Amino acid sequence: xxxxxxxxxxxxxxxxxxxxxxxxxxxxxxxxxxxxxxxxxxxxxxxxxxxxxxxxxxxxxxxxxxxxxxxxxxxxxxxxxxxxxxxxxxxxxxxxxxxxxxxxxxxxxxxxxxxxxxxxxxxxxxxxxxxxxxxxxxxxxxxxxxxxxxxxxxxxxxxxxxxxxxxxxxxxxxxxxxxxxxxxxxxxxxxxxxxxxxxxxxxxxxxxxxxxxxxxxxxxxxxxxxxxxxxxxxxxxxxxxxxxxxxxxxxxxxxxxxxxxxxxxxxxxxxxxxxxxxxxxxxxxxxxxxxxxxxxxxxxxxxxxxxxxxxxxxxxxxxxxxxxxxxxxxxxxxxxxxxxxxxxxxxxxxxxxxxxxxxxxxxxxxxxxxxxxxxxxxxxxxxxxxxxxxxxxxxxxxxxxxxxxxxxxxxxxxxxxxxxxxxxxxxxxxxxxxxxxxxxxxxxxxxxxxxxxxxxxxxxxxxxxxxxxxxxxxxxxxxxxxxxxxxxxxxxxxxxxxxxxxxxxxxxxxxxxxxxxxxxxxxxxxxx
Numbered sequence: 001x002x003x004x005x006x007x008x009x010x011x012x013x014x015x016x017x018x019x020x021x022x023x024x025x026x027x028x029x030x031x032x033x034x035x036x037x038x039x040x041x042x043x044x045x046x047x048x049x050x051x052x053x054x055x056x057x058x059x060x061x062x063x064x065x066x067x068x069x070x071x072x073x074x075x076x077x078x079x080x081x082x083x084x085x086x087x088x089x090x091x092x093x094x095x096x097x098x099x100x101x102x103x104x105x106x107x108x109x110x111x112x113x114x115x116x117x118x119x120x121x122x123x124x125x126x127x128x129x130x131x132x133x134x135x136x137x138x139x140x141x142x143x144x145x146x147x148x149x150x151x152x153x154x155x156x157x158x159x160x161x162x163x164x165x166x167x168x169x170x171x172x173x174x175x176x177x178x179x180x181x182x183x184x185x186x187x188x189x190x191x192x193x194x195x196x197x198x199x200x201x202x203x204x205x206x207x208x209x210x211x212x213x214x215x216x217x218x219x220x221x222x223x224x225x226x227x228x229x230x231x232x233x234x235x236x237x238x239x240x241x242x243x244x245x246x247x248x249x250x251x252x253x254x255x256x257x258x259x260x261x262x263x264x265x266x267x268x269x270x271x272x273x274x275x276x277x278x279x280x281x282x283x284x285x286x287x288x289x290x291x292x293x294x295x296x297x298x299x300x301x302x303x304x305x306x307x308x309x310x311x312x313x314x315x316x317x318x319x320x321x322x323x324x325x326x327x328x329x330x331x332x333x334x335x336x337x338x339x340x341x342x343x344x345x346x347x348x349x350x351x352x353x354x355x356x357x358x359x360x361x362x363x364x365x366x367x368x369x370x371x372x373x374x375x376x377x378x379x380x381x382x383x384x385x386x387x388x389x390x391x392x393x394x395x396x397x398x399x400x401x402x403x404x405x406x407x408x409x410x411x412x413x414x415x416x417x418x419x420x421x422x423x424x425x426x427x428x429x430x431x432x433x434x435x436x437x438x439x440x441x442x443x444x445x446x447x448x449x450x451x452x453x454x455x456x457x458x459x460x461x462x463x464x465x466x467x468x469x470x471x472x473x474x475x476x477x478x479x480x481x482x483x484x485x486x487x488x489x490x491x492x493x494x495x496x497x498x499x500x501x502x503x504x505x506x507x508x509x510x511x512x513x514x515x516x517x518x519x520x521x522x523x524x525x526x527x528x
Contacts, residue, residue: 048311051258052318055159055265056120062162063116065169067109067139073172074105075140082173083136084129088223092216094369095429096223100268102129104226105173108161109139110150121326123161125153154323154332155339157315159265160229180228181221187235188212194239195282198246199289200451206383207238207278207444210436214366214376217433227430230267234275237263241279241304245286249300252283256304257311264315269423270430272312273416274437280305280409281441285448292455294402301409342422351425358417358424366432373436380439387446399449406445410438 077083083102090096103125111124126135126149135145167176188208196204211217220228237259244255256279263275284301291297324332352361367373392400413434417424424431 048257048314051261052315052322055157055261055315055318056322058159058162058265059120059123059157060116062159062165063108063119065165069169070165071109071136071139073168074136077173078133078136083133086129090216090219090223092219093371094216094365094432096216096219097227097270097427097430098224099128100226100270101224102132104160104164104229104268105168105176106132106136107153107158108165110135110145118326121154121323123153123156123158124150125158126150152327152335154319154327155336156268157265157319158268160226163229163266177221177225180225180232183232184217184221184228184235187232187239191235191238191242195242195286198242198286199448203285203444203448203451206447207281207440208235210376210380210439210443211274211433214370214373214436214439215433216370216430224430226268227270230263230270233259233263233266234271234278237275238278238282241282242286245283245300245304246290249287249296249303252287252300253303253307256280256283256307260308260311261315264312270427271433271437273413273434276305276308276312276416277409277412277434277437277441279308280412281406281444284406284409285444288402288406289448289452292452294398294405297402297405301406305409305412351422353421355418358421359414361425361428362417362432362435365428366435369429369432376436377439380443384442384446387443387450391446391449394450395454403445403449406448407442410441413438 074083083105084098086099086102088096088098106126106128108119108124110126111119111122113119113122113124126132126139126145131149135149138145163179164176167179171179192204192208195207216223217231220231237256240255240259240262241252245252259275259279263272280301283304284297287300288294288297320332320336367377388400388403391403417431417434
């Protein structure tokens with residue numbers, strides 16, 4: 001009896017000790033997970049800080065360009081009549097943004113401070129086309145500007161000065177337009193090439209086709225080169241996002257963040273909704289092309305859809321923080337608050353407050369001013385419906401549903417219109433480009449799901465297209481989910497492509513044949 005009690009006590013003590021040991025191992029594992037997560041978070045924060053420091057360093061570098069050759073070349077443009085005027089026709093049915101072009105050309109000019117760092121912090125700027133022409137002539141003649149003629153532009157990064165100041169100093173305003181056109185062309189080719197390499201060629205073309213064929217995009221280098229620079233940043237963002245999404249979801253988030261920071265750096269709040277929608281659609285599309293899984297596609301699209309506006313906001317706020325450190329908190333806060341309030345809810349002639357008005361204003365401007373808008377809308381809409389129907393017939397309803405999931409990225413455009421109601425209505429003559437961009441997102445999604453083959457990996461050359469008898473298969477949006485026999489005779493379940501199934505079967509046949517040959521040869525060896 002006593003021996004039995006001792007054995008029971010020993011068993012209980014052993015189990016209790018094992019439980020405690022397992023609990024400690026779980027606690028240690030949880031601690032390691034938390035430390036690893038904190039370490040990754042620290043790296044992300046460090047990366048963001050370094051990126052903002054690099055951007056500001058570029059601003060300082062741009063301000064080291066001497067002002068005299070810039071002013072002299074701009075004065076020549078004023079005399080030649082190629083500077084301004086505001087509101088010039090874009091010769092594609094609408095109005096060009098020459099107002100912003102004059103602002104961009106005059107950014108960094110007029111300050112008596114010769115310190116590049118101080119100039120980069122304050123970012124001096126002369127007036128727009130109406131008053132800027134005379135100010136340029138005065139600066140070229142060595143005359144001082146009137147008090148208040150130069151204002152600070154620290155509400156934006158104004159990163160375009162890294163390009164505009166040296167180019168205008170060397171080649172003048174006309175040369176700047178040529179460079180902007182070349183940048184637009186090259187970045188567009190890069191966007192299509194990189195995206196096509198990770199999805200489908202016609203899907204990549206479809207993303208940009210409505211924007212190119214039904215907007216004034218192609219006129220921007222010669223009428224508003226500032227817009228051409230911003231659009232080039234959008235195209236580069238597509239290339240960066242597509243390249244990163246082809247690696248992993250973590251890479252995709254990083255690529256989208258870099259593209260958002262780049263756009264914020266060079267843009268003046270023109271059309272941020274377009275790169276936001278494009279980045280989310282591209283990451284979702286590349287992920288679907290890589291995995292054929294709707295769940296992974298939704299996850300990737302959501303990550304990109306959150307990462308882009310988050311990094312855009314972080315980059316913009318970082319610029320304000322830099323200004324507040326060196327110019328004072330109160331001055332920076334008052335200036336920024338005034339601009340934010342005006343752009344979201346401010347009253348202005350022709351602005352109608354209320355839900356739906358900003359989106360309607362841009363929709364009507366597009367249809368009424370761009371001659372090709374209605375034709376592109378009709379053809380694009382029919383192509384979307386046809387492509388989704390083809391995807392459904394060839395691959396099932398799940399494939400068509402994947403196209404609808406990818407196209408949800410276009411929601412970012414009307415959402416932006418409604419949040420920035422004032423800005424979206426005052427500047428509808430260029431913010432309308434978000435409408436054909438949304439059509440491009442839908443066309444990209446539809447052509448992608450219709451053009452992709454059934455599996456994420458093609459069949460290996462030389463392998464027969466057959467499946468082992470009795471092996472069931474079910475096809476969904478994510479390819480083939482089948483049950484395969486293992487090489488050791490057991491059974492294993494997994495998600496594999498048709499090529500993997502055939503490869504497994506052929507390997508099993510070869511192993512079986514080799515084993516049989518060895519078995520037959522063994523008696524002969526023994527006999528010898």
